[in-house]
Amino acid sequence: MAEVSLRGVAKRFDAIAAVSALDLVIPDGAFVVLLGPTGAGKTTLLRLIAGLERPDAGTIAIAGQDVRGIAPAGRNVAMVFQQYSLYPHLTVRQNLEFPLKSPILRTPPDEIAARVAEVAAVLRIGHKLDNKATELSGGEMQRVSIGRALVRAPAIYLMDEPLSSLDAKLRADLRIELKRLHHDLGATFLYVTHDQIEAMTMATHVGVLDQGRLVQFGTPREIYEDPVSLYVATRLGLPRINALPATLFGSAPARAVTIALRPEHIRQGEGREAEVMRVERLGDQTRLHLSLDGHAIVTLTEAHTRLKAGERLAIRPDRPLYFDADGQRVQHDSVFQGDRA
Amino acid sequence: MAEIVISNLRKDFGDFTAVQSSSFRIEDGEFFMLLGPSGCGKTTTLRMIAGLEMPTSGEIYIDGEEVASKPARQRDIAFVFQMFALYPHMNVRRNISYPLISQGMPRAQVRAKVAEVARILGIEAMLDRPVGGLSGGDRQRVALGRAIVRDPKCFLMDEPLGALDAEFREHMAEELRALHDRMHATTVYVTHDQLEAMQMGDKIVVMNRGSVEQFGTPQEIYDKPATMFVADFIGSPPMNFLPFEGPIEAGGDRVRLGEADLAVPRLLEAAAGRLVFGIRPEHVTFDDDAAYRGRIEAVEYLGTTQIVTLSSPNGTIRARTAASRPARVGDAVGLRFAAPCVTLFDAGSGRALRSAPQEQGGAHG
Numbered sequence: 001m002a003e004v005s006l007r008g009v010a011k012r013f014d015a016i017a018a019v020s021a022l023d024l025v026i027p028d029g030a031f032v033v034l035l036g037p038t039g040a041g042k043t044t045l046l047r048l049i050a051g052l053e054r055p056d057a058g059t060i061a062i063a064g065q066d067v068r069g070i071a072p073a074g075r076n077v078a079m080v081f082q083q084y085s086l087y088p089h090l091t092v093r094q095n096l097e098f099p100l101k102s103p104i105l106r107t108p109p110d111e112i113a114a115r116v117a118e119v120a121a122v123l124r125i126g127h128k129l130d131n132k133a134t135e136l137s138g139g140e141m142q143r144v145s146i147g148r149a150l151v152r153a154p155a156i157y158l159m160d161e162p163l164s165s166l167d168a169k170l171r172a173d174l175r176i177e178l179k180r181l182h183h184d185l186g187a188t189f190l191y192v193t194h195d196q197i198e199a200m201t202m203a204t205h206v207g208v209l210d211q212g213r214l215v216q217f218g219t220p221r222e223i224y225e226d227p228v229s230l231y232v233a234t235r236l237g238l239p240r241i242n243a244l245p246a247t248l249f250g251s252a253p254a255r256a257v258t259i260a261l262r263p264e265h266i267r268q269g270e271g272r273e274a275e276v277m278r279v280e281r282l283g284d285q286t287r288l289h290l291s292l293d294g295h296a297i298v299t300l301t302e303a304h305t306r307l308k309a310g311e312r313l314a315i316r317p318d319r320p321l322y323f324d325a326d327g328q329r330v331q332h333d334s335v336f337q338g339d340r341a
Numbered sequence: 342m343a344e345i346v347i348s349n350l351r352k353d354f355g356d357f358t359a360v361q362s363s364s365f366r367i368e369d370g371e372f373f374m375l376l377g378p379s380g381c382g383k384t385t386t387l388r389m390i391a392g393l394e395m396p397t398s399g400e401i402y403i404d405g406e407e408v409a410s411k412p413a414r415q416r417d418i419a420f421v422f423q424m425f426a427l428y429p430h431m432n433v434r435r436n437i438s439y440p441l442i443s444q445g446m447p448r449a450q451v452r453a454k455v456a457e458v459a460r461i462l463g464i465e466a467m468l469d470r471p472v473g474g475l476s477g478g479d480r481q482r483v484a485l486g487r488a489i490v491r492d493p494k495c496f497l498m499d500e501p502l503g504a505l506d507a508e509f510r511e512h513m514a515e516e517l518r519a520l521h522d523r524m525h526a527t528t529v530y531v532t533h534d535q536l537e538a539m540q541m542g543d544k545i546v547v548m549n550r551g552s553v554e555q556f557g558t559p560q561e562i563y564d565k566p567a568t569m570f571v572a573d574f575i576g577s578p579p580m581n582f583l584p585f586e587g588p589i590e591a592g593g594d595r596v597r598l599g600e601a602d603l604a605v606p607r608l609l610e611a612a613a614g615r616l617v618f619g620i621r622p623e624h625v626t627f628d629d630d631a632a633y634r635g636r637i638e639a640v641e642y643l644g645t646t647q648i649v650t651l652s653s654p655n656g657t658i659r660a661r662t663a664a665s666r667p668a669r670v671g672d673a674v675g676l677r678f679a680a681p682c683v684t685l686f687d688a689g690s691g692r693a694l695r696s697a698p699q700e701q702g703g704a705h706g
Contacts (some may be wrong), residue, residue: 201641283563
């Protein structure tokens with residue numbers, strides 16, 4: 001296990017800067033999730049660390065060693081791709097054994113058998129060990145390709161949206177398994193995704209990427225509660241944060257152009273009157289779609305509310321965030337007295 | 342606009358029964374969801390309403406008229422598929438106009454109608470653009486425009502958002518629902534995504550293996566699941582199931598799970614043998630004094646709330662608690678279950694036992 005550090009890393013593809021002047025330290029034993037939409041540079045960053053791409057500038061060090069000039073095979077990293085890549089003519093067991101049978105590693109056969117059995121149990125594919133890879137469902141194939149990375153003990157596991165092709169239930173189970181695995185192995189993970197739930201639930205640290213730049217790095221709670229920009233604020237939270245004109249509820253700090261309110265940070269029963277446009281009952285919670293001076297606002301209320309569309313509801317900000325014209329955070333003294341948890 | 346009644350509808354493909362004796366009613370102006378896992382018969386049901394499949398038996402009424410044996414083109418419905426097919430060589434306006442022109446509508450009327458639809462969908466500015474350069478969302482709006490422009494009696498949609506990524510799907514779901522709130526056209530919508538169904542639907546039919554498991558409003562289905570399948574399929578995380586042994590008498594309102602004596606809603610029927618105690622994650626709370634004990638196995642932070650996974654004598658339990666409440670992996674905690682929100686099931690049949698709140702729906706409200 002090892003710390004991985006990037007300094008001033010840049011990578012262009014023709015006219016497009018995929019990664020720009022990126023500094024990132026992945027602490028030893030951390031589970032770092034890089035979050036960003038398509039084109040943010042997530043996958044390029046993984047491929048740079050793996051050695052599948054060469055940086056135009058900057059240095060990458062794994063366990064303190066500069067890895068420039070070291071081929072992917074020599075970097076001691078294990079990568080899991082979005083699209084499973086298995087040897088179709090081999091059984092599940094043979095696919096899992098394959099990385100350990102590398103002549104460089106010289107793993108004893110009984111140790112190989114034990115590792116494979118352990119990984120198969122964790123990923124719940126023990127009953128399929130003697131099936132051909134082609135006889136598996138998509139979800140099973142992806143578990144085997146995760147398993148093939150897990151049988152090794154590399155400096156870092158690099159994972160490129162490994163759960164995105166799985167159905168919701170399996171994804172939820174594997175999120176917990178990956179997190180437990182990380183905890184049990186004490187391994188270092190770098191995981192890229194555009195799925196905010198994966199970032200929030202699994203990460204020890206979240207890195208938010210925007211057009212090849214790392215715009216914020218911190219714990220999921222820091223990113224959620226204390227975003228540096230409106231862009232970061234909209235990456236996390238479901239329903240998404242409400243971005244409204246800064247003075248919609250009264251005075252705002254100087255330079256503030258936008259007031260952003262998480263759906264749960266809106267007090268009901270006081271403040272300005274909004275119209276209820278739609279009541280959306282999701283079972284465990286109910287979402288209220290409101291309109292105030294023509295601005296759409298989404299907030300949450302208790303599951304069995306009696307409010308109906310067409311009724312009016314007074315609302316007031318609680319723990320607002322302010323942003324300037326460039327979308328950067330404006331720090332402020334609390335204008336509204338919200339109760340801090 | 343239309344009311345649609347489905348009565349004892351059945352469809353066999355050779356030896357395989359895709360849909361078996363489904364019955365439900367779609368009211369005029371409703372946004373109606375057909376929900377279930379793949380292979381449950383929801384798309385076959387929709388295709389029978391559309392006239393793309395002929396039922397093996399049963400009836401379909403659109404506005405009181407039996408249409409099961411009528412061809413699709415005589416049913417006056419508009420079908421929106423998962424993959425949007427636009428005419429690539431035509432611009433947006435001509436794509437939307439096409440159904441009207443092929444009906445022989447006069448030009449001036451077509452222009453007015455297309456302008457109205459473009460305004461509803463917010464695509465007025467792109468009417469003269471080629472469809473080739475449009476984003477996924479705009480292409481989808483154009484496809485919707487082509488369905489809306491004909492003023493059909495109802496819209497049938499087969500996972501129209503299925504191919505979109507999560508963030509955009511959420512946005513389009515809101516847009517579709519807002520569109521429905523302006524037009525009030527009867528809409529039948531197929532999805533396997535329970536959140537999409539809860540979010541958009543006025544009513545939901547939950548299907549499984551060709552049968553209707555339950556039919557009701559989103560909140561009814563969530564609060565009072567008729568079967569374990571529904572309780573598991575709806576809600577994320579799904580309802581917790583704790584197996585235990587009966588018997589319980591009719592009128593009983595307590596059950597024993599191991600050492601713990603737990604309150605449940607008053608039962609209206611007796612039950613014996615293998616039973617299941619069902620409780621949703623948000624109705625599980627931590628209380629050190631509680632007799633029922635669990636050990637925290639995992640904590641998943643979600644912003645406002647967190648999902649705590651626990652091991653217990655009766656299996657895994659998930660609780661949804663405020664993210665501010667401390668929860669450490671490895672800690673032993675006492676658990677309380679909100680009694681009025683408990684559903685008991687017969688483990689063999691999967692059916693919910695009849696109880697006072699199941700019958701009236703009072704306890705939750």
